[in-house]
Amino acid sequence: MRLPGxxxxxxxxxxxxxxxxxxxxxxxxxxxxANIYRAAMxxxxxxxxxxxxxxxxxxxxxxxxxxxxxWGEAETRHVAEEAGISKGTLTGVSRTLESRGLLRRSAHxxxxxxxxxxxxxxxxxxxxxxxxxxxxxxxxVTGRLTDEECRGLADTLRRVVLQVEERGEERRRSLLGGDxxxxxxxxxxxxx
Amino acid sequence: MRLPGxxxxxxxxxxxxxxxxxxxxxxxxxxxxANIYRAAMxxxxxxxxxxxxxxxxxxxxxxxxxxxxxWGEAETRHVAEEAGISKGTLTGVSRTLESRGLLRRSAHxxxxxxxxxxxxxxxxxxxxxxxxxxxxxxxxVTGRLTDEECRGLADTLRRVVLQVEERGEERRRSLLGGDxxxxxxxxxxxxx
DNA sequence: GACCTACAATTCGGATCCGAACGACCGGAC
DNA sequence: GTCCGGTCGTTCGGATCCGAATTGTAGGTC
Numbered sequence: 543m544r545l546p547g548x549x550x551x552x553x554x555x556x557x558x559x560x561x562x563x564x565x566x567x568x569x570x571x572x573x574x575x576a577n578i579y580r581a582a583m584x585x586x587x588x589x590x591x592x593x594x595x596x597x598x599x600x601x602x603x604x605x606x607x608x609x610x611x612x613w614g615e616a617e618t619r620h621v622a623e624e625a626g627i628s629k630g631t632l633t634g635v636s637r638t639l640e641s642r643g644l645l646r647r648s649a650h651x652x653x654x655x656x657x658x659x660x661x662x663x664x665x666x667x668x669x670x671x672x673x674x675x676x677x678x679x680x681x682x683v684t685g686r687l688t689d690e691e692c693r694g695l696a697d698t699l700r701r702v703v704l705q706v707e708e709r710g711e712e713r714r715r716s717l718l719g720g721d722x723x724x725x726x727x728x729x730x731x732x733x734x
Numbered sequence: 735m736r737l738p739g740x741x742x743x744x745x746x747x748x749x750x751x752x753x754x755x756x757x758x759x760x761x762x763x764x765x766x767x768a769n770i771y772r773a774a775m776x777x778x779x780x781x782x783x784x785x786x787x788x789x790x791x792x793x794x795x796x797x798x799x800x801x802x803x804x805w806g807e808a809e810t811r812h813v814a815e816e817a818g819i820s821k822g823t824l825t826g827v828s829r830t831l832e833s834r835g836l837l838r839r840s841a842h843x844x845x846x847x848x849x850x851x852x853x854x855x856x857x858x859x860x861x862x863x864x865x866x867x868x869x870x871x872x873x874x875v876t877g878r879l880t881d882e883e884c885r886g887l888a889d890t891l892r893r894v895v896l897q898v899e900e901r902g903e904e905r906r907r908s909l910l911g912g913d914x915x916x917x918x919x920x921x922x923x924x925x926x
Numbered sequence: 927g928a929c930c931t932a933c934a935a936t937t938c939g940g941a942t943c944c945g946a947a948c949g950a951c952c953g954g955a956c
Numbered sequence: 957g958t959c960c961g962g963t964c965g966t967t968c969g970g971a972t973c974c975g976a977a978t979t980g981t982a983g984g985t986c
Contacts, residue, residue, distance in 0.1 A: 557804045560804075561803065561804045565865070571884055572869055573884065573885070574872070574879070574884040575777055577887070577891035577892055577895070578770065578891060579777065579818075580818065580891070581891040581894045581895050582770050582774030583818040584818075585767055585894065587898075590974095592909050593909075595916055600942075602943085603942095619965080627944090628943070629945090629966085630946095630965090630967075631943050633965065633967085634941080635941090635942075653951080653964080654950075654952080655950070655951045655963065657964085657965060674757065677759055677763065681763045682897070684763050684767065684894060685897050686894070686896070686897045691890060692763055692765065694890075695770075695887070699773040699887075701878040701879060702875055702876060702879070703772055703776045705875055705876075706780045706875050709874075709877075710776075710875075713874055714783055714784045717785075725945090725946075726787075726945065726970085727790045728945090729944070729945050729970065729971090730968055730970090731946080731947080731969070732946085792944090792971075792972075794971095794973090795972095810934090810935065811933095811934075822935090822936075822938085823972065823973050825935070825936055826972065830971075845934080845982070846934090846982080849934085917975085917976075918941090918976085919941085920939065920941050920942095920975090921941090921977090922939050928986085929984100931982105931984085931985105932983085933980105933981085934980080935981100936978080937979085938977085939976100940974095942973070943970105943971085943973090945969105947969105948965105948966080948967070948968100949965095949966085950965085950966100952963075954959105954960095954961095955958100955959085956958085
């Protein structure tokens with residue numbers, strides 16, 4: 543059991559504490575969000591530079607393969623949603639994976655708007671071979687946690703995701719106060 | 735108190751369970767890593783489309799500003815490390831921020847190799863104005879967690895980061911078995 | 927001085943990445 | 957049939973993003 547004073551606060555968090563002396567801050571919330579993102583990037587970096595490097599796959603490409611693998615066959619918008627990328631990004635990633643022979647893109651039999659993604663036999667073989675190694679590294683990065691801590695962690699994080707999925711859109715609307723959201727500086731412009 | 739059977743497993747996790755029936759998998763580890771990344775992307779997306787959208791700043795640009803803000807003045811390699819991006823990416827991001835008048839780049843007084851980053855007065859004012867709103871959204875996304883759960887979450891995630899930081903490099907070396915890591919398919923080639 | 931190793935930021939090829947605009951398609955109303 | 961609102965995937969401008977190659981400086985040794 544750790545006492546609060548023994549937590550291993552990072553150097554950056556200490557500096558933030560000093561800088562924010564005069565500003566009211568919800569420090570536990572700040573620390574929680576900062577560490578969610580830091581852990582995610584650290585884990586991604588480790589996996590990209592261990593198991594994925596040998597196959598020259600990016601994290602995103604692997605996630606897309608994984609989603610299609612467990613779903614069997616899926617419509618692109620659902621894959622994009624589950625993989626956490628935009629539809630436009632998926633178009634590019636799935637083309638890359640198709641060119642490597644791992645993914646197949648086929649038309650929906652009755653709805654001409656839809657495109658279905660599925661793994662080729664080579665893609666299936668790839669996942670059967672690489673996923674165990676991937677899972678080994680997942681075990682490595684969580685090596686300082688017990689099984690029960692992993693379950694608790696996943697459960698806690700699911701509640702964060704659920705909060706945003708169920709209340710996020712409403713929240714963003716109320717923050718804008720009815721105004722239309724500002725367009726991004728980058729991105730496609732109206733027809734020239 | 736939740737019982738194991740009442741955890742809100744996502745649909746994808748159920749499908750993975752079925753697909754992996756014949757493969758030995760450390761399921762708690764898989765769920766932990768998957769939810770770390772999913773939560774990180776969900777939170778990032780919400781913040782980019784709420785407080786950051788109005789200022790037309792990306793998450794990465796904001797993180798860089800934040801790091802420089804709490805550090806006061808810092809060398810670029812340290813900022814890149816802390817922000818979780820490569821030095822090359824920081825060169826581009828800091829140039830973008832400089833062009834908007836939020837960040838200043840200055841030469842180190844004695845070491846000509848170093849570049850120091852600091853906020854302009856406009857950048858300081860920006861952070862004093864935007865950070866409280868950012869922190870409000872951090873509180874929103876963690877709204878279903880208690881203060882104590884946030885502290886526990888941050889503590890658990892720090893242990894994941896620590897594991898990779900302290901053992902990751904050695905681990906990646908041993909996985910490669912002494913071989914040099916394969917180069918990425920993308921990236922700069924030897925001089926043509 | 928010349929030379930060399932170490933380390934700094936920058937350059938840049940290729941791949942992502944977002945999201946607004948867009949074109950193709952669906953399905954119901956008329 | 958034609959229209960028309962809604963929903964697909966794709967296109968594409970601009971910004972990231974990585975990391976190997978490169979350029980430049982530091983701090984020696986000779």
